[in-house]
Amino acid sequence: MSGVGGLDGVGGIRRFGGLRRRWLGAGGVVVALVAGFVVAPVGGLPSAKADDCQPSVTPVPLTPQVPWAQTALRVGDLAPFSTSGTKIRVAVVDSGIDVAAPQLAGAVDVADSVSLVDPKTYPPTADALGHGTMVAGIIAARARAGVGVAGLAPSAVSLLSIRTYKTCESEDAPIAAGIRAAVARGAKIVNVSAGSSTNTPDLASAVSQAQAAGVLIVAAAGNLGAQQDGNPPQYPAAYPGVVAVAAVGADRTVTTYSEHGAYVGIAAPGGSADAPLLGVGPAGDGTLASGLGTSFAAPYVTATAALVWSRYPTLTAAQVRQRLYATADRMASGAPDASYGWGIVDPYAALTTVSTPAPATTPPPVAPSPLSFAALPVKQDFTGRALAVGGGGILSAGGVAGAAWLARRRRRGVRVG
Structure with missing residues (x-):
């Protein structure tokens, strides 16, 4: 098992959100580490380790608790x-x-979805790892009675599942x-x-061709940001025009694992060991999933982009990106910042925010955003609650964290367009 952003090889595709956890049952403690997701470099032939063939997310019992990330991003509004x-x-x-x-019932265009890794055995509408399902749920999970988890843009999107992994975390992708x-x-x-x-x-x-076709690519910035992991630029996130998403925790601070550099465009909730994210799990019984990583920060930005494009359909991909950056919640006076980019997605x-779409080549304004933050962050205490009631405690603490995050915002003056 790797540590935060751990490496088992060099140059391969890594999934930036898979977790390895021990589920200790009711009243137990959930122990989480970000697994360094590794597959072969293009054309390589590594062998998968036995412990790599595990789900990327952890099953969590159903709960009506609204996850902290949803509260922080004002999903209800x-x-x-x-x-x-x-x-x-x-x-x-x-x-x-x-x-x-x-x-996710009705969220996926099944007919147009595709698997690029033996579709008969590994169809696009199944998910042994749980990673893609949790990503999809952050974007488009439908509301469900008695469950607090919901997606940001369930009615604004039609999802395509493009399956590029089989079942293990060491394979060519x-x-x-x-x-x-x-x-x-x-x-x-x-x-x-x-x-x-x-x-x-x-x-x-592939990225260049997609952009030429007017497509917006949103990519995880990577989980190798810790000093011992070297913080290497990640692709496709580091390509020009791609929206590279960093991860913040419930205290709105960039996580230690989140990669940083000039290519980072924006940040979003990615979770931490003491306040992971909660999402949809790959199970017909509706079991939820818990995870952390820039993998799960990226779909919050994807969903926001989809909502913007749905409301303003004449915008170009570059103008949608511009709007995301211009309205981000500034976290650094000299934005863009190497850790947050232009700020946290809002x-x-x-x-x-009423504005005339700027030309695609115009950089976002450097002036402070209408959103501002308290000088001293409110310290969050998750550990006590988690130890007291196990997984449910973590979910409850997450809700408190989201409320605290939102409460630390000053009221902003915006005109509804």
């Missing part, structure tokens, strides 16, 4: 903007999407082919919660 407008086709290039999950397949099937946004520290011509070409501001 987005309802007026998510039920009308153009439906946006969003491709999830990942480990598949389990369409049996109740909260055709990400470039996945991007091309998504574009060929009409995707306007492609979510790639994986990356490679090797800049390959094939991947660069879906409500992106949808309601």
Whole structure:
């Protein structure tokens, strides 16, 4: 088992959100580490280790608790903007999407989804790892009675599952082919919660072709940000024009594992060991999943982009990206910052701030955003609650964290367009 952003090889595609956890039962403690997701470099032939063939997320009992990330991003305020407008086709290039999950019923265009890794054995609508399903749920999970988990843009998107993984976390992953397949099937946004520290011509070409077709690519910035992991640039996140997403915790601080550099465009909730994210699990009984990583920060930005494009359908991909950056919740006076990019994604501001779309080549304003933060963060205490009631305690603490995050915002003045 790897530590945060641990490496088992060099240059391969890594999934940036898979967790290895021990589930100790009711009243127990959930122990979490980010697994360094590794597959072969393009054309390589590594062998998968036995302990790699495990789910990337952890099963969590159903709970009515609203996850902290949803509270922090004001998901409840987005309802007026998510039920009308153009439906946006969003491709999830990942480990598949389990369409049996109740909260994803009707969310996936099954007919147009595709598996690039033996579709008969590994169909696009199943997901042994759980990674792609949790990503999909952050974007489009339907509301469910008695369950607090919900997606940001369930009514604004039609998902495509582009499966590029089988069942293990050490395998060759055709990400470039996945991007091309998504574009060929009409995707306007492609979510790639994986990356490679090797800049390959094939991947660069796939990204360039997608952008030429007017497609917006949102990618995880990577989980190798800790000093011991070297913080190597990750691709496709580091390519020009790609929205590279860093991860923040419940205290709005960039996580230690999140990669940083000039290519980072924006940040979003990615979770930490004491406050992981909660999402949809790959199970027909509706069991939830818990995870952390930039993998799961990226779909919050993808969903926000889809909502913006649905409401403002005449925007170009570059203008959607511009709007995300311009309305982000600033975390550094000299934005863009190498850790946060232009700030933390703010879906409500992106949808309601009245502005004339800027030319695609115009950089976002450097002036402070209307959103500002308290000088002294409120310290969050998750450990006591987690030890007291196990997994449920972590979920409860997450809700408190989200409320605290939201409470630390000053009221902003925006005009609803």
